[in-house]
Amino acid sequence: MASTASTRRQFLSLLGLSAVAVSCGTTAIGANSGKGQTRTLRYQGWAGQVTLPELAEDLGYLEDVKLKWVGNTISGPQDIQSAATGQIDFGGAFNGAVVKLAANNAPIKAVISYYGADKNAYNGFYVLSDGPIRSARDLVGKKVGMNTLGAHSEAMLDIYLQRGGLSRADIGKVEPLVVPPVNTEQSLRQKQIDVAVLGGILRDKALATGGIRPLFTDYQLLGAFSAGTYVMTDRFLKQSPDTARIFVTAVGRAIEWSRSTPREEVISRMTDIVKKRGRNEDTDPLKYWRSYGVAETAGRITGKELQLWIDWLADRGDVQKGQVALSDLYTNEFNAAGKGGAEASSAVSSPSTSGS
Template identity: 80%
Template sequence: MSTLSPLNRRHFLGLVGLSAVAVGCGTAAGGGPSGKGGTRTLRYQGWTGQVTVPELAEDLGYLQDVKLEWVGNTISGPQDIQSAATGQTDFGGAFNGAVVKLAANGAPIKSVISYYGSDEDAYSGYYVRADSPIRTARDLIGRKVGMNTLGAHSEAMLDIYLQRGGLSAADADKVEPLVVPPVNTEQSLRQKQIDVAVLSGVLRDKALAGGGLRQLFTDHQLLGSFSAGTYVMTERFIKQNPDTVRTFVTGVGRALDWSRTTPRAEVVARMTRIVKKRGRNEDTGTLRYWKSYGVAEPGGRITGKDLQLWIDWLADRGDIDRGRVRLDALYTNDFNTSAPASPAPSGR
C-alpha cells in the first residue's frame, strides 16, 4: 500500500524553487574533466521497470565510448534535474516548466535535448473509476488527484484543465494533488485512496487493460502534440566536456529516431532485454505496452516554443520573474548532430 503525501497547491513548483538553495551549496560541476578529453562516464538516475532514452542509446551503441553510470532510481523530474544542478549526477530530465523554474531560481543549467512528449500514443491521462461521479473540472473540488511528483508535468496539466474549466483560484486550491509512486497509482485509484489517477506510458495501458476506469482528460487533448521535457546539464559541465556532451546528445537523438522508425515489437523486445540484462529484479511485463517516447521533433531537437510556453505561463501566474529567464540561454541544439538513424547493431 502506498503512502500518500499531500502538499499545498499554493506551492506549485516549490520543490524546484527550493532547489536554488541546494545549487548554491553544490559543486554543479558534474563528473568534471578526466584528462584533456574530459570525462567519458555520465552518472544518471533511472526509472524502475522502464528504459530511458540514454539507456536505449547505450545499448544500441550510439553513445560510442561514453558510458552511463547508474546511481539509483527516481520518480521525480524536479528531483532529477536538481541532482544534475548540484553535481550529484551529470544529467537529469524533467518537464520543461520545472526546468524553467529551476533556471529562474539561479541554477546554471541548460537544456540539451528533448526526451519525452505527448502525442496520440504517448500521453498522460487523468482517469477516474468507471462508476465515479466526476465528469467535469468542477467535480474535482475537494477531490484527491494522485501523480508521480508535484511541481512538474502532471500538476501543470491539472492546473490548465481547472483553469479552462472555469474554476477560480480559490476553488482550484480545493483540488488536492498527492504524490503517489507510479507503480502504486492504479492500485490507489481502485482502492479509493485517491479520486483521480494520472497514468502514462506502459502503466497507463496496463491499467486500462484491466478495465473499470474512465478517462477524464489527457494532456494531448489540452495542448496537442508537443515535446514536454528536456535533459539538462550544468553550463560548467558542458564547457568542461564538450565532446562527451556532443556524443551523448547525438546518441540520444539517434535512439529517439530509431525508436520512431523501428517496428514497435522490435523496440519492446530490445527494451525487455535491456531491463533483464541489468539485473535489478524489475518487472518487464509492462514493457509490452510501450508505444512511443512522444518527442515531437526529429532527433529530439529543442524548439523555442517548447520552453517559451512555460516561461509565459509561469510568469503570468507569478511563479517566476520573467526578467530572470532568457529563452536563448535556456537551451542549445549545438551539440545535436544526429541524422536519421541507421539500422542498429544486432543483439548487444
C-alpha cells in the same frame, strides 16, 4: 502515499533551490573534475522502464561513453536538481520545472527533448468508470494521485481546472498527492484517491484491466508537444563538450530508431535491456509501450516548448516577467542528429548490434 499542503501559488516550489544548492552546481562535479573529458555519465533511472539514454547505450550509439546508474527516481524536479548540484551528470524533467530551475539561477541548459505527448504517448487523468466525476468542477475537494508535485502532471491539472472555469479558491481545494507510479492504479481502484494520473505502459496496462475511464489527457489539452528535456550544467558542457555531443546525438538517434523500428522489435529490445541490468523488475508491462512522444526530429528543441511555460509561469507569478531568457535556457549545439542534412543522415544511421 505522501500528502502536501502546498498550494498552486507555490507551484514548482518542490525544487526549493537555495543559493547554496545552486552554487554547489558550479563546484560539485565529482567524476568530471580535472582536465580530461569524462567518459562516464552518472544518471538516475526509472523502475521498470527503459530511458532513451539506456536504449542509446544498448544500440551502441554512445560509442566509448558509459552510463553509470546511481539509483532510480520518480521525480523530474528531483532529477534535474541532482544534475544542477553535480550529483549526476544529466537529468530530465517537465519543461516547466526546467524553467523554474533556471529562474533559481541554476547553471543548466536543456540539450534535447526526451518525452512528450502524441496520440500514442500521453498522460491521462483517470477515474473509476462507475464514479460521479465528469467535469473539472467535480474535482473540488477530491484527491489526484501523481508521481511528483511541481511538474508535468500538476501543470496539466492546473490548466484543466482553469479551462473548466474554477476560481483560484476552488482550484486550491483540489488536492494533488504523491503516489509512486507503480501504485497509482491500485490506489484508484481502492478509492484511496479519486483521480489517477497514468501514462505509457502503466496507463495501457490499467486500461486493459478495465473499470476506469479518462477524465482528460494532456494530448487533449495541448495537442502533440515535446514536454520534457534533459539538462546538463554549463560547466559540464564546457569541460566535456565531446562527451556531451556523443550523449545528446546518441539520444537523438535513439528517438529516431524507436520511431522507425517495428514496435515489437523495440519492445523486445527494451525487455532484453531490463533483464540484463538485473534490478529485479517486471518486464511484462513493457509490452504496452507505444512511443516516447517526442515531437521534433531527434529531440531538437525549437524553443516554443519552453516559451510556453515561461509565459505561463510568469502569468501565474511563479517567475517574474523577463526573469528567464529563452536564449539562455537551451542549446541544440550538441545534437548532430537533429541538425538536418548530411550530418543528420549519418547520425541516425543503423545501430550497432554489439549491445544486443
